[in-house]
Amino acid sequence: MAQLSPDRRYFIGEHGMNASKTPPGLYIVATPIGNLKDITLRALEILAGADLILCEDTRTSAKLLSAFGIKTPRKALHEHNESQMAQHIVQQVQNGQAVALISDAGTPLLSDPGFPLVREAAKSDIDVIALPGASALLAGLAVAGLPTDQFSFLGFLPTKQMARKDRLKELVARPETLVFYESPKRVAASLAAMAVVFGEHRPAVVAREITKKFETIYRGSLAELAAEFEGQNVKGELVILLDGASMDAPPNEDEWQKILADRLEEIPLRSAVDEVAQGFGLKRKQVYQAALDLKK
Secondary structure, three states: OOOOOOOOEEEEOOEEEEOOOOOOEEEEEOEOOOOHHHOOHHHHHHHHHOOEEEEOOHHHHHHHHHHOOOOOOEEEOOOOOHHHHHHHHHHHHHOOOEEEEEOOOEOOOOOOOOHHHHHHHHHOOOOEEEEOOOOHHHHHHHHHOOOOOOEEEEEEOOOOHHHHHHHHHHHOOOOOEEEEEEOOOOHHHHHHHHHHHHOOOOEEEEEEOOOOOOOEEEEEEHHHHHHHHOOOOOOOOEEEEEOOOOOOOOOOHHHHHHHHHHHHOOOOHHHHHHHHHHHHOOOHHHHHHHHHHHHO
């Protein structure tokens, strides 16, 4: 069991602040996604007053915690050990400890570890408390200029080319804004695949290095953005935001027939028909006849 921190303090600049002992519970704490000034006062108090901080990577989190003089013991919780550790952490909370969960950056559980732990905590009926704050997902939506009344967060796309293409095909007729995280190594390939599947003219936004010194927002069509990133040595994490499919105009026949042809090569005819009819809001009879014609 982790030792209690003897120094429940945090610092803002040269000013030291005393933190009260954090009440028992599991605290899901958002941390900055780049700019350290985006940490909240409440987050500092909870982190300094907790008995243990669970970190995605203790070395990465050490930079943040050291910047504010927080000496709370920390332990790694990542995708390889979180399922095994979840019950033990819950027991610590049941024994009266306050445990804070942070990720390398942003809000935990959004494409970050923590879900098995929170699920186990909920099953055990212990307090799970959210400390909201920085999130690349929400920051990207706020600056993109795309509709925010409805959106879907899809996390990271598959790394394999065919799996990525298949995943995008499932989303082609979705009317809401689509939000993806992407690594700098794959952003060019993902944008190129999106241009093929969604059409070159679909409006999109790429937000790079949000809140950091070299923050850049790229806006344009998928074709323009794919060309912008092709062959570039990109640095920093990225958010890709894609305008939803228009519900006013009828589905583009060339577009859905192209996807239907692709799917007929990969899955049975009936499954392909059902997928395309549902995805584009078409009558199944129309798509079925098109599939028969394509088979001929």
